[in-house]
Amino acid sequence: MVNINVKYVVIIMIWLVVNRGGPACAAITCGSVLTTISPCISYVQRGGAVPTSCCDGVKSLNDKTRTTPDLQAACTCLKSLIPSVGANAALVNSLPAKCHVDFPYQYSPSLDCSKLTR
Numbered sequence: 001m002v003n004i005n006v007k008y009v010v011i012i013m014i015w016l017v018v019n020r021g022g023p024a025c026a027a028i029t030c031g032s033v034l035t036t037i038s039p040c041i042s043y044v045q046r047g048g049a050v051p052t053s054c055c056d057g058v059k060s061l062n063d064k065t066r067t068t069p070d071l072q073a074a075c076t077c078l079k080s081l082i083p084s085v086g087a088n089a090a091l092v093n094s095l096p097a098k099c100h101v102d103f104p105y106q107y108s109p110s111l112d113c114s115k116l117t118r
Contacts, residue, residue, distance in 0.1 A: 028065060036061045039053035039057050040054035043095075065118070083109065089107055104116065
């Protein structure tokens with residue numbers, strides 16, 4: 001229980017840092033990204049069955065990133081959040097297919113979010 005709370009504190013601290021320097025015209029925030037994908041955290045850490053609420057979040061995030069600035073902002077947030085929760089990159093990248101969502105990129109620590117377009 002304490003371990004999970006520490007992870008959320010780390011996520012919030014990263015959000016505060018990342019959100020200060022995000023794209024100026026993006027409507028999506030790191031707080032919104034975190035809230036949307038939080039049901040996926042246990043899956044991307046340990047695998048198993050993907051919760052329906054996780055797929056709902058993946059679909060919602062995809063819907064919220066219909067513009068290039070929003071896509072880039074969400075990508076930047078995810079690049080910070082994913083390692084902070086100890087997520088497995090393969091499990092992260094499996095979510096779009098498992099949730100039947102056509103997501104425009106795959107996570108990688110070296111992903112250049114500024115090059116993504118919609």
